[in-house]
Amino acid sequence: MSFSLYIHIPYCLVKCPYCDFNAYAVRTWPEERYIEALCAELRHYVSRPPWDGQAVATVYFGGGTPSLFSPVSLQRFLDCVAKLCPFVTEDIEMTIEADPATLTRDKLAAYRALGINRLSLGLQSFQPHLLQTLGRLHKAEDGTRALEWAREVGFTNVNADLIFAVPGQTLALLEEDLQQLFALAPEHLSLYNLTYEEHTPFWTMRNRGQLQPVDEETEAEMYLLIQERCRAQGYRHYEISNFARPGFWSRHNTTYWQGGSYLGLGAGAHSYVSEPPWGMRWSNIKNPKTYMAKALTQGEANSTVEVLTRAQAMGEFAFLQLRQLEGFPLSQFADRFGVSFMDAFPHVTELIASGLLQEAAGRIQLTPRGLLLADTIFASFF
Ligand code: SF4
Numbered sequence: 001m002s003f004s005l006y007i008h009i010p011y012c013l014v015k016c017p018y019c020d021f022n023a024y025a026v027r028t029w030p031e032e033r034y035i036e037a038l039c040a041e042l043r044h045y046v047s048r049p050p051w052d053g054q055a056v057a058t059v060y061f062g063g064g065t066p067s068l069f070s071p072v073s074l075q076r077f078l079d080c081v082a083k084l085c086p087f088v089t090e091d092i093e094m095t096i097e098a099d100p101a102t103l104t105r106d107k108l109a110a111y112r113a114l115g116i117n118r119l120s121l122g123l124q125s126f127q128p129h130l131l132q133t134l135g136r137l138h139k140a141e142d143g144t145r146a147l148e149w150a151r152e153v154g155f156t157n158v159n160a161d162l163i164f165a166v167p168g169q170t171l172a173l174l175e176e177d178l179q180q181l182f183a184l185a186p187e188h189l190s191l192y193n194l195t196y197e198e199h200t201p202f203w204t205m206r207n208r209g210q211l212q213p214v215d216e217e218t219e220a221e222m223y224l225l226i227q228e229r230c231r232a233q234g235y236r237h238y239e240i241s242n243f244a245r246p247g248f249w250s251r252h253n254t255t256y257w258q259g260g261s262y263l264g265l266g267a268g269a270h271s272y273v274s275e276p277p278w279g280m281r282w283s284n285i286k287n288p289k290t291y292m293a294k295a296l297t298q299g300e301a302n303s304t305v306e307v308l309t310r311a312q313a314m315g316e317f318a319f320l321q322l323r324q325l326e327g328f329p330l331s332q333f334a335d336r337f338g339v340s341f342m343d344a345f346p347h348v349t350e351l352i353a354s355g356l357l358q359e360a361a362g363r364i365q366l367t368p369r370g371l372l373l374a375d376t377i378f379a380s381f382f
Helices: 031-046 071-084 105-113 128-133 140-152 171-184 201-207 216-232 251-257 288-298 310-321 330-337 348-353 368-372 374-379
Strands: 002-009 055-063 088-098 118-124 158-164 188-193 236-239 242-244 262-265 270-273 280-284 302-307 357-360 363-366
Touching: 002 251, 031 071, 031 262, 031 288, 055 071, 055 251, 071 105, 088 251, 105 140, 118 140, 140 158, 140 171, 158 171, 158 216, 171 216, 188 216, 216 236, 216 368, 251 310, 262 280, 310 330, 348 357, 363 368, 368 374
Parallel strands: 002 055, 002 262, 055 088, 088 118, 118 158, 158 188
Antiparallel strands: 188 242, 236 242, 262 270, 270 280, 280 302, 357 363
């Protein structure tokens, strides 16, 4: 048995106006104390079931901006992992998310020397005015240079994040972004449409008419363009927003989509264990100061715990597994829940009849048209 380890670093240099992650704009951050809290939390969990004795399969530093933290600090945390988790899988995947504005060549080299073998770069766009709209600190050339440095210091597995459907973006500008992205040849691409999350400045600006979102039709055309161009470049479209060269899919994120167990450490981090009987999840205190105080004194620092019902677990199974373009084997659902997928969700027959889902070789998956309406389809399982 193995599990994935997620570490949330909640600090950023600025808060982007579209972001609803647990992230805080700071000038300074309590790096040492935060690492101590992460180690205390890790010590608490891995000394008890179900985590004790299990191997760590992936480590993912996400945020926020993990690349604000020095390699020395991350080394301290990874030393704790090495000490407290005696087992790691041989081919462990270790990812760090990085904002190009925070990187130097030396820093990247030091991260690589720690054993971090996957870099996820938040490029977002190559258009200066779109980067500005998104409130990003880095310039297009910072992103390009960061990827070049990453290659020089030995990263052979790089993801690049891009955002599309940004106000002011046209299909032609998206095409330019994609061409620049392909020229850098990252092994993995995450391409997300801009969403307007409640309580973000973008949400307010859109509601006040100060921001003109890309219309739905153009957004759908953008998504189709992305799929077509990525496939033509040899990337496999394996999840709604993710594309990878053969063998370079994100193993960490695949844990989430396939319902595997993951332990999330840090302010606002989420955890999930798949047993028993239908799974349990919890999330940590969001405020970094309160999180640190509690983790350092009590080990755990969660604020919500939810034991899933069978109905919830069935809905989540459908929603997460269908995010993957290969879908899932119907027998897997029946084995887990003791009922067929069609009996559990009779409306699936209609979704198939209307061409949104398809069944092939014992698997169920989204159709190309279903991909465009994925959110509506997913909502139907809850
Ligand atoms: S850098 Fe990322 S996590 Fe930080 S505010 Fe911007 S979008 Fe959010």
